[in-house]
Structures are given as structure tokens and as C-alpha cells.
Amino acid sequence: MTGSHQVPGDTKHPPLRQRWWPRGWLGQPLPGGLGVPARLWGVLCPGLGRPCPGLGGFSARIWGVTARAGSGLAAPRPVSTQRGSRRAPGKVCSGGRAPGTAAPRDSEPPPPRSSGRGQSGAARRDQSGCTGVGALLPSARLTDRTGCRRGGARSRAVSLSYAEVGSGGARPPLVLLHGLFGSRVNFQSVANALVRRGCGRVLMLDARNHGCSPHSPMMSYEAMSLDVQHLLHHLRIPQCIVLGHSMGGKTAMALALQRPDLVERLISVDISPVSTACVSEFSAYIAAMKAVKIPDGVSRSAARQLADKQLQPVIQVPQIRQFLLTSLVDVQGRYVWRVNLEAISNHLADIMNFPMFHKPYPGPALFLRGSNSPYMSSKDYPEIRRLFPKANVQFIEGAGHIVHQDKFEEFITAVLNFLPPP
Structure with missing residues (x-):
């Protein structure tokens, strides 16, 4: 079970189209000649499967948004409401x-x-x-x-x-x-x-x-x-x-x-x-973490030792350094911080x-x-x-x-x- 599971759209019974909605592009009028651009009703980009705000939660597919060759717009797929199977412990x-x-x-x-x-x-x-x-x-x-x-x-x-x-x-x-x-x-x-x-x-x-x-x-x-x-x-x-x-x-x-x-x-x-009141302390942590440089291809233990040594002048408490180092991860041979330091710094x-x-x-x-x-x-x-x-x-x-x-x-x-x- 995943956090945003989706099911495919209904291709067997396509929604209303053509004379009710001549095209599938954003900005076309709604069915019935209401003249309101589709984008104002929350019709979103392909594949997101989001509901149309203001329309009682109905998906855009129900309102006649269809995929047309060359239009660049696919019918959004609604988020499944089916309850998943029981998750095993530790999942x-x-x-x-x-x-x-x-x-x-x-x-x-x-x-x-x-x-x-x-x-x-x-x-x-x-x-x-x-x-x-x-x-x-x-x-x-x-x-x-x-x-x-x-x-x-x-x-x-x-x-x-x-x-x-x-x-x-x-x-x-x-x-x-x-x-x-x-x-x-x-x-x-x-x-x-x-x-x-x-x-x-x-x-x-x-x-x-x-x-x-x-x-x-x-x-x-x-x-x-x-x-x-x-x-x-x-x-x-x-x-x-x-x-x-x-x-x-x-x-x-x-x-x-x-x-x-x-x-x-x-x-x-x-x-x-x-x-x-610890803004300056955490700002120093972020600056020190951003400054860490780890060569590509080194082992995990060596990377942690190098990072620990570089953090030590700013963060003297060993327990804090070890805690921060749990976020240092190897991604395809390159060590990066798993936390988003930029966003945290901007909203500290x-x-x-x-x-x-x-x-x-x-x-x-x-x-x-x-x-x-x-x-x-x-x-x-x-x-x-x-x-x-x-x-x-x-x-x-x-x-x-x-x-x-x-x-x-x-x-x-x-x-x-x-x-x-x-």
C-alpha cells in the first residue's frame, strides 16, 4: 500500500466529449456553454488524478476532459478509495x-x-x-x-x-x-x-x-x-x-x-x-553540514569519519555529530545529506x-x-x-x-x- 496509490482511468466507457467539450485543452469552456475556463475549475495537468475543487470532489474525468491525440492532455486518474490489504508488521x-x-x-x-x-x-x-x-x-x-x-x-x-x-x-x-x-x-x-x-x-x-x-x-x-x-x-x-x-x-x-x-x-x-531560542545554533549546524566534502567512491565508514572530522570544529558534542551523520547517505556512489538543508535553512x-x-x-x-x-x-x-x-x-x-x-x-x-x- 503506498501513500498515493492510483488506478487507471476508465477507457472502456469514455466520458462525454466532442459536442459537449470539443477539445481537451485547458482553457476550453465547460459543457453547456457556461464559458468558464476549465483551469478555473481546478482541471489539472495530466496524470495527477486530483479532484476538481468546487465541484464536490468529482474528478475532471467525469466532467468530460478527454485525451486527444496531440492535445497533450490525458484524462486525470482519480485516487483510489479502495482499502488496501492488511499490512504486515514492520512494513x-x-x-x-x-x-x-x-x-x-x-x-x-x-x-x-x-x-x-x-x-x-x-x-x-x-x-x-x-x-x-x-x-x-x-x-x-x-x-x-x-x-x-x-x-x-x-x-x-x-x-x-x-x-x-x-x-x-x-x-x-x-x-x-x-x-x-x-x-x-x-x-x-x-x-x-x-x-x-x-x-x-x-x-x-x-x-x-x-x-x-x-x-x-x-x-x-x-x-x-x-x-x-x-x-x-x-x-x-x-x-x-x-x-x-x-x-x-x-x-x-x-x-x-x-x-x-x-x-x-x-x-x-x-x-x-x-x-x-536556538536559531543561531542550528544555523551553524546547517552551515557546517553544507561545507562537508566527501570524495566519491569511499566506503560508508570512511565517509562518516571524514564528515565527523569536518563537523567537529563547529559541533563539539560527539552525540550531536553522530545524530546528524545518520542523515549522510550514499546515493549512486556520492554522499549527500538526506535532509533538505536549503528548505530548513530558509524556514528555520x-x-x-x-x-x-x-x-x-x-x-x-x-x-x-x-x-x-x-x-x-x-x-x-x-x-x-x-x-x-x-x-x-x-x-x-x-x-x-x-x-x-x-x-x-x-x-x-x-x-x-x-x-x-x-
């Missing part, structure tokens, strides 16, 4: 990748595999089985619950890559969202431990511009929340429990505040719904801040704070209480910012104690 899925790729492990990703496509415009596969590193995959156009689009612009969601472990259970699935510069593999050990202890179904997501998910120039919490909404809709998940660390925690909070009906409860790990202020919300989230919320971390403070509590009136703040003694790494067992216990009864 890795991606919006731009066929199923069957094994989930990357915590330690060593599998070797690169060829995608079978040519060089030009090809989807590439990196060491962890990702395709399209740096590529922008087809994205869905979403609106909020009221159907509004701010300023007349359409919000866009990308098809997130995700991995899934566990199955069944009466409680809603648990969705894990990683932090800045991370990927879903950061939560692999956490997900496995939770499943072993009866948590049920757990999904680990790669945020846009991270991991195996598509790259996009936009990097805001509203956009990242829409990405999660898009995936939940595709997987037919009516409600989930969402857990996010750092940037993922802010995405989780934005999702709960935008769509409280989708979130049964919320866990935010070492982050608050306020501005985080947005990532450090948090959007303004007025209506609080009515569900239960847990804020797990590392006692040794500077990312949360008692000054944040009034804003936490305003937006999450049922929130509980819990300290994990001896943990820094990456709570689930520093105090793994205490973290797992706190999460399990907060989950609803199975």
Missing part, C-alpha cells in the same frame, strides 16, 4: 515507492538498490531504501475542516514515507514524529519496545524534507500538520494518539489544535508551544517558533520534559495550560533533550502509563 511504505521494501534498522541501513530507472528524472534509492532523495513527489491539495484556503492559496501536503509495526488493538494507533534533522528510524527501538509491551499498532513517520519523505520548499508546522492529516486520511485512520519529539512535538501540537477530532490524545517530548525561524492558535485542544496531553534539557521551562506552563487545559507535565530525571535516548526505560514507562486502556 515500510512511501508515497512515491512501491511496497515491499524492508524497514530500515536502527543500526546499519541495507545497501543501496537500483530503482531500475534512468538517470534523467529518475527516482533514486539510498542506503535505507528511500527513493527520490531530493525529489518532489506528487502532492495532494488539502483544505482545512471548513474548506477555506487562506488568501486564496491552496495548502499542499506531501505523501509522507512511514514504517509500521504491530497491529490490531482497541486503542487508536500511535503515531511517532521525529525531531529536526532526524528520521523515523530514531523511533525504531521505541516502537518495537512499545509493541512488545502491548501498545498495538505504531506508525513512524518521516517529516517532509527528512528521511525518505519528499523534499519541498515549504517548511511550516501548518504544512507538516497537513502532511500527517493526508497520511491518516489515506490509511483510513479516523483517530490516532500522536507523540512527537522536539520539531515533531510541535507538529503533533499543531495537528491536535487544527484537527482535534483526529487526535485522541497527545504526547509532546521536551518541547512547548512557544518559541525556541518558522521551525523555532510556533503558530498562533486561539481555540484549545480539549483532549488529554502529556508533556515529557528532560530534567537536564534547556528546551522547556516553567515559563512555558501558562501557554501550555492555555492551549492544552488537560495537560500534565512530567519530568524524566537525568534526561537531556533526547529523552527517549537518555532514559529509554523511564520514557517507555511514562508513555505506556499515559495510553488509554487497551
Whole structure:
């Protein structure tokens, strides 16, 4: 099952054409002589299969857009609404990748595999089985619950890559969202431990511009929340429990505040719904990562050693360097950063801040704070209480910012104690 599965158009029973719609080109009048250009009704480019906004969700194919020889316009194919077969535990899925790729492990990703496509415009596969590193995959156009689009612009969601472990259970699935510069593999050990202890179904997501998910120039919490909404809709998940660390925690909070009906409860790990004053620190990280130069054809261990040595003058903490190096991947013999450094750099202020919300989230919320971390403070509590009136703040003694790494067992216990009864 993939994030944007499509089915072919109906060629056996073609739509109305000719006298109702003499041509298939964009800009032609609609059937019945309404005289409205097709492009204004959301008829889109070939093969995207998007619905026509403002027409009740009907696809452009129903309205008589047909493929004509030499017209350059093919009948858009509607997104399938068929429910896929049950996914096996550990299944890795991606919006731009066929199923069957094994989930990357915590330690060593599998070797690169060829995608079978040519060089030009090809989807590439990196060491962890990702395709399209740096590529922008087809994205869905979403609106909020009221159907509004701010300023007349359409919000866009990308098809997130995700991995899934566990199955069944009466409680809603648990969705894990990683932090800045991370990927879903950061939560692999956490997900496995939770499943072993009866948590049920757990999904680990790669945020846009991270991991195996598509790259996009936009990097805001509203956009990242829409990405999660898009995936939940595709997987037919009516409600989930969402857990996010750092940037993922802010995405989780934005999702709960935008769509409280989708979130049964919320866990935010070492982050608050306020501005985080670390812009200069992360800017230095990005500059250092951009400056890394690795010769082609070297081994993975040698590449990591070279990158680590080049990062050391700017990033003195070894744990931070090792964390960043998890995003250094081999793509066809050349080492690149899997994260979209350009987009992150351009939107770093947005990532450090948090959007303004007025209506609080009515569900239960847990804020797990590392006692040794500077990312949360008692000054944040009034804003936490305003937006999450049922929130509980819990300290994990001896943990820094990456709570689930520093105090793994205490973290797992706190999460399990907060989950609803199975």
C-alpha cells in the first residue's frame, strides 16, 4: 500500500466529449456553454488524478476532459478509495515507492538498490531504501475542516514515507514524529519496545524534507500538520494518539489544535508551544553540514569519519555529530545529506517558533520534559495550560533533550502509563 496509490482511468466507457467539450485543452469552456475556463475549475495537468475543487470532489474525468491525440492532455486518474490489504508488521511504505521494501534498522541501513530507472528524472534509492532523495513527489491539495484556503492559496501536503509495526488493538494507533534533522528510524527501538509491551499498532513517520519523505520548499508546522492529516486520511485512520519529539512535538501540537477530532490524545517530548531560542545554533549546524566534502567512491565508514572530522570544529558534542551523520547517505556512489538543508535553512525561524492558535485542544496531553534539557521551562506552563487545559507535565530525571535516548526505560514507562486502556 503506498501513500498515493492510483488506478487507471476508465477507457472502456469514455466520458462525454466532442459536442459537449470539443477539445481537451485547458482553457476550453465547460459543457453547456457556461464559458468558464476549465483551469478555473481546478482541471489539472495530466496524470495527477486530483479532484476538481468546487465541484464536490468529482474528478475532471467525469466532467468530460478527454485525451486527444496531440492535445497533450490525458484524462486525470482519480485516487483510489479502495482499502488496501492488511499490512504486515514492520512494513515500510512511501508515497512515491512501491511496497515491499524492508524497514530500515536502527543500526546499519541495507545497501543501496537500483530503482531500475534512468538517470534523467529518475527516482533514486539510498542506503535505507528511500527513493527520490531530493525529489518532489506528487502532492495532494488539502483544505482545512471548513474548506477555506487562506488568501486564496491552496495548502499542499506531501505523501509522507512511514514504517509500521504491530497491529490490531482497541486503542487508536500511535503515531511517532521525529525531531529536526532526524528520521523515523530514531523511533525504531521505541516502537518495537512499545509493541512488545502491548501498545498495538505504531506508525513512524518521516517529516517532509527528512528521511525518505519528499523534499519541498515549504517548511511550516501548518504544512507538516497537513502532511500527517493526508497520511491518516489515506490509511483510513479516523483517530490516532500522536507523540512527537522536539520539531515533531510541535507538529503533533499543531495537528491536535487544527484537527482535534483526529487526535485522541497527545504526547509532546521536551518541547512547548512557544518559541525556541536556538536559531543561531542550528544555523551553524546547517552551515557546517553544507561545507562537508566527501570524495566519491569511499566506503560508508570512511565517509562518516571524514564528515565527523569536518563537523567537529563547529559541533563539539560527539552525540550531536553522530545524530546528524545518520542523515549522510550514499546515493549512486556520492554522499549527500538526506535532509533538505536549503528548505530548513530558509524556514528555520518558522521551525523555532510556533503558530498562533486561539481555540484549545480539549483532549488529554502529556508533556515529557528532560530534567537536564534547556528546551522547556516553567515559563512555558501558562501557554501550555492555555492551549492544552488537560495537560500534565512530567519530568524524566537525568534526561537531556533526547529523552527517549537518555532514559529509554523511564520514557517507555511514562508513555505506556499515559495510553488509554487497551
